[in-house]
Amino acid sequence: MAATRSLSHTVAVITINYPPVNALSSPVRHALIKEFGEATKDPSVKAIVLAGANGKFSAGADIREFSTSALKTISLEDMNETIEASRKPVVAAIEGVALGGGLELALACHYRVANVQSRVGLPEVLIGILPAAGGTQRLPRLIGVPAALDVIIRGRHVPATEALQLGIIDEVVQGNAVNAAILLARKVIGSNLDKRRLSTNYVPSNPNMESFLDTAVEKAKKQFRGAQAPIACIEAVRASVQKPYKHGIEKERQLFTSLWATGQPQAQQYAFFSERNVAKWTHPSGGRWDTVTPKPVRTAAVIGLGTMGRGIATSLAKANIPVIALEQDAQQLEIGKKAVNGLLEREAEKLLKQGLAPGTVLAPVHFTLHFAELRDVDLVIEAVYENTELKKEIFRKLKSVCKPDAFLCTNTSGLNIDEIAAVTNHPDLVIGTHFFSPANIMRLLEVVRGQQTSLTTIATAMTLGKTLGKVSVLVGNCPLFVGNRLLGPYVDQANYLLEEGCYPEDVDKVLEDFGITMGPFRMMDLAGLDVGWRARTEKGLTGNKVLHGTPARQRLGNRYSPLPDMLCELGRFGQKTGKGWYLYDKPGGRIAHPDPWVKDVLHKYRNTHHIKQRPASPEVILERCVYALINEGFRVLEDGIASGPEDIDVIYNNGYGWPKYRGGIMYYASTVGLGKVLDVLEKYHKEHPDVPSMKPAFLLKKLVAVGEPPIKEWRTQVGNLVHKL
Numbered sequence: 106m107a108a109t110r111s112l113s114h115t116v117a118v119i120t121i122n123y124p125p126v127n128a129l130s131s132p133v134r135h136a137l138i139k140e141f142g143e144a145t146k147d148p149s150v151k152a153i154v155l156a157g158a159n160g161k162f163s164a165g166a167d168i169r170e171f172s173t174s175a176l177k178t179i180s181l182e183d184m185n186e187t188i189e190a191s192r193k194p195v196v197a198a199i200e201g202v203a204l205g206g207g208l209e210l211a212l213a214c215h216y217r218v219a220n221v222q223s224r225v226g227l228p229e230v231l232i233g234i235l236p237a238a239g240g241t242q243r244l245p246r247l248i249g250v251p252a253a254l255d256v257i258i259r260g261r262h263v264p265a266t267e268a269l270q271l272g273i274i275d276e277v278v279q280g281n282a283v284n285a286a287i288l289l290a291r292k293v294i295g296s297n298l299d300k301r302r303l304s305t306n307y308v309p310s311n312p313n314m315e316s317f318l319d320t321a322v323e324k325a326k327k328q329f330r331g332a333q334a335p336i337a338c339i340e341a342v343r344a345s346v347q348k349p350y351k352h353g354i355e356k357e358r359q360l361f362t363s364l365w366a367t368g369q370p371q372a373q374q375y376a377f378f379s380e381r382n383v384a385k386w387t388h389p390s391g392g393r394w395d396t397v398t399p400k401p402v403r404t405a406a407v408i409g410l411g412t413m414g415r416g417i418a419t420s421l422a423k424a425n426i427p428v429i430a431l432e433q434d435a436q437q438l439e440i441g442k443k444a445v446n447g448l449l450e451r452e453a454e455k456l457l458k459q460g461l462a463p464g465t466v467l468a469p470v471h472f473t474l475h476f477a478e479l480r481d482v483d484l485v486i487e488a489v490y491e492n493t494e495l496k497k498e499i500f501r502k503l504k505s506v507c508k509p510d511a512f513l514c515t516n517t518s519g520l521n522i523d524e525i526a527a528v529t530n531h532p533d534l535v536i537g538t539h540f541f542s543p544a545n546i547m548r549l550l551e552v553v554r555g556q557q558t559s560l561t562t563i564a565t566a567m568t569l570g571k572t573l574g575k576v577s578v579l580v581g582n583c584p585l586f587v588g589n590r591l592l593g594p595y596v597d598q599a600n601y602l603l604e605e606g607c608y609p610e611d612v613d614k615v616l617e618d619f620g621i622t623m624g625p626f627r628m629m630d631l632a633g634l635d636v637g638w639r640a641r642t643e644k645g646l647t648g649n650k651v652l653h654g655t656p657a658r659q660r661l662g663n664r665y666s667p668l669p670d671m672l673c674e675l676g677r678f679g680q681k682t683g684k685g686w687y688l689y690d691k692p693g694g695r696i697a698h699p700d701p702w703v704k705d706v707l708h709k710y711r712n713t714h715h716i717k718q719r720p721a722s723p724e725v726i727l728e729r730c731v732y733a734l735i736n737e738g739f740r741v742l743e744d745g746i747a748s749g750p751e752d753i754d755v756i757y758n759n760g761y762g763w764p765k766y767r768g769g770i771m772y773y774a775s776t777v778g779l780g781k782v783l784d785v786l787e788k789y790h791k792e793h794p795d796v797p798s799m800k801p802a803f804l805l806k807k808l809v810a811v812g813e814p815p816i817k818e819w820r821t822q823v824g825n826l827v828h829k830l
C-alpha cells in the first residue's frame with residue numbers, strides 16, 4: 106500500500122509509504138485520498154496525523170511522472186484542498202524531508218510538527234518548475250512575501266529550527282515527530298480551524314509591494330541569467346497578493362504550463378537524474394557500483410594545506426571523519442592551521458544556528474609535520490601543487506609509512522595517475538580525486554581510475570565523495586581527465602576568434618548570454634594565464650624549445666595561436682597581476698574592464714599576420730566554441746574516459762558553470778540535433794583542416810548514421826559502438 110492508516114486512540118495516523126523518498130506519485134495520491142476519506146468518515150477519529158514511512162515525510166511530486174499522463178490523475182492541489190477543508194484537525198509530522206509537493210501537502214495541513222534534524226523547502230525551481238500545488242500561494246500567506254520568495258527562488262532546504270523561526274513549522278522536537286504530532290493533534294481536537302486554513306487568508310500588500318516584486322524580477326534575471334523558473338515563481342507569488350486564493354492557483358497552473366513549453370524543466374530534470382545516475386558507476390571490466398563493497402573510511406589524512414588541501418580537510422571534518430593534516434614546514438603548517446580552523450568555525454556557527462551541537466557533527470583536525478603520524482589512517486589525500494615529481498616523492502614516503510591497505514588518493518586536475526601509482530607497492534589502492542576549488546563548497550568530484558586501481562578502491566572513493574556531499578563522477582585516466590580536457594578545443598576556438606576579428610568581451614558576452622557563468626577569457630583571467638603557459642612551455646609549444654623557423658601560428662602542422670603566450674611574456678597573467686585579457690582595478694581585482702591595449706595588440710597582430718578582420722556573428726561564436734566542447738565530449742566517450750553523456754553533463758553543470766537549464770553540453774547537442782552539430786563541424790573542418798579538434802568525432806557521425814537516438818539511449822549505443830571501434 107502506498108499509504109497506510111492506523112489509529113492511536115482518537116487520532117488516525119496516515120503514513121505515506123513509497124520508497125525510497127515517499128514521492129507523491131499517482132498511487133500515493135490515490136491511497137492518501139482513500140485513507141483520508143475513510144478517516145474523516147470514521148466517527149471514532151477526531152484528528153488526523155499525516156506522516157511518512159522510513160523517517161522521510163516526502164520529497165514531493167514524483168518527478169518521473171511529469172512527462173506522463175499520470176500527473177493529471179488527482180492533482181496534488183486538489184488533494185491538498187480536500188485535506189485543508191477537513192473539519193477534523195490535520196497535523197503533518199515531518200521527519201527527514203518535506204520538500205516540494207511534500208511541503209505543499211504539509212502546508213495544507215492545519216499544523217506542522219518537525220524533528221530537529223529535518224529540512225523543509227520548495228526546491229522546484231532547481232528542476233525548472235514552480236511549486237504549483239499551492240506552494241506559491243500558501244507560503245506567502247503563512248510567512249509573508251519577502252520570506253516566501255527567499256525560500257522559493259533559491260529552492261533551499263530550510264533546517265527545521267529556521268523553519269520554526271520563519272513560522273513554517275509550529276513545533277520542533279528532538280525526538281519522534283509522529284508521537285509529538287499525535288499529542289498536538291489531541292490538544293487541538295474541537296478547536297476552531299478557520300485561521301489554520303491558509304488558503305482562506307489574504308496576503309497583505311503595502312505601497313512598496315509592486316516595486317519590491319519588480320526589483321526581485323530584475324535581480325533574478327541578472328542572477329539566474331536565462332533561467333525561466335525563478336521569474337515564474339515571482340510572478341506566481343505576485344498573484345497571491347491581495348487576491349483570492351483561486352486567482353493565484355490559476356496563475357500557478359498557467360505559469361507551470363508555459364514553463365513546461367520552454368523545455369527548461371525537461372533539461373533540469375535530466376540534470377537531476379543524471380546526478381543520481383553517475384553514482385551508479387560501471388567499470389570496463391564489468392565491475393559495478395552495486396556489486397562492489399566499499400571499505401569504511403574512519404580516519405583520513407590530507408597532505409598539503411594550500412587552497413585545495415584546506416578545503417578538502419574541512420570537507421572531511423564536516424563529514425565527521427577525523428583528519429590528520431600534514432604540511433612540510435612549521436610556517437606553512439601554522440598558516441594552513443589558521444585557515445582550516447577559520448573554515449571550521451564558520452561551519453560550527455552554521456550548525457549552531459540549526460540547533461545542532463557542532464561537536465557531534467564536525468570531526469577534529471590534527472595538524473602535524475610528521476609523516477609517521479599517518480601510519481594508521483584508512484585513506485590519504487595528497488593535495489600538494491601540480492608537479493608529478495613532487496607527488497611521486499610523497500607517494501614513495503607514503504608507501505613506507507602507511508598501513509599496507511591504506512587508500513592513497515592524489516588530488517590533481519590532470520596529471521597521470523598511473524605514473525604516480527607506479528612508485529607505490531599497491532597501485533591498486535591508488536586513485537585520483539580531482540576536487541574543485543573551493544573544495545569545501547564545490548559539489549563536483551572527478552574520481553579518476555588508473556589502469557590498476559581496484560574496484561574496491563573505486564567504490565571507496567565514490568562512497569567517500571557521497572559522504573562528503575559531493576556529486577562524484579568516475580572517469581578514466583587521460584591528460585586533464587574530462588572537464589579540463591574539453592576546455593582545450595573550446596579555448597582554442599575562443600583564441601582563433603580573436604585572431605579573426607573578435608575581442609575578448611565579444612566572445613565572453615555571447616557565451617555568458619547563453620548562460621555560461623563566465624566566458625572563456627574571464628575564466629582564463631581568473632584561473633591565471635600562466636598555468637596554461639607553463640604547460641605549453643613544458644610541451645615545447647612556446648619558449649626556447651620551439652625550433653627555429655617554426656611559423657608563429659603553426660605547431661606540428663596544425664593551427665596554433667600564440668596570443669596567450671604573448672600576454673604571458675609581458676607578465677599579464679590575469680586577475681592576479683591586474684591585467685590579462687582584461688584590465689582590473691588592481692592586482693587581485695575582480696571587475697574586468699575591456700582593455701584598449703588588448704585591442705591595439707590584436708590590430709597589430711592581425712596586420713603582422715595579414716589576417717583580414719572578420720568579426721564573427723554571435724551565432725558563429727556560440728557554435729564554434731560550444732560545438733568544440735561537444736565534439737571533444739564525443740571523443741571522451743569514444744576513448745572510454747567517460748561512460749555516458751550524463752557523466753560529461755554532470756561535470757560541466759557542477760564544475761564549469763554550464764547553465765543547468767540547458768541540461769549539459771551533450772544534452773544541449775541532443776536538443777540542437779546531432780545532424781546540425783555534425784554539419785557545422787564538417788563545414789568548419791573543411792575550411793580549417795589544420796584544426797584537428799574540430800574534425801567530427803567518429804561517434805557523433807555514427808549516432809547520426811543510426812538515426813540520432815534520444816540521449817537516454819546513447820549510453821547503450823556508445824557501449825556498442827565503442828566496442829566495435
Ligand SMILES: CC(C)(COP(=O)(O)OP(=O)(O)OC[C@H]1O[C@@H](n2cnc3c(N)ncnc32)[C@H](O)[C@@H]1OP(=O)(O)O)[C@@H](O)C(=O)NCCC(=O)NCCSC(=O)/C=C/CCCCCCCCCCCCC(=O)O
Pocket residue numbers: 125126128164165166167168169176181202204205206207228229232235236237238358361362365378381382
Ligand atoms: C533530499 C532527497 C529527497 C534525498 O536525497 P538522497 O538521500 O541523497 O537520495 P537521492 O539519491 O537524491 O534520491 C534517492 C532516490 O530517490 C529518487 N528521487 C528523489 N526525489 C524524487 C522525486 N521527487 N521524484 C522521483 N524520484 C525521486 C532519486 O532519483 C533516487 O532514485 P534513483 O537512484 O535515481 O533511482 C533528494 O532526492 C532530493 O532533493 N529530491 C528532490 C526533491 C525535489 O526536488 N522535490 C520537488 C519535486 S517537484 C514537486 O514536488 C512539484 C510539486 C508541484 C507539482 C505540481 C504539478 C502541477 C501540474 C499542473 C498543471 C498540469 C499541466 C500539464 C502540462 C502539460 O502537459 O502541458
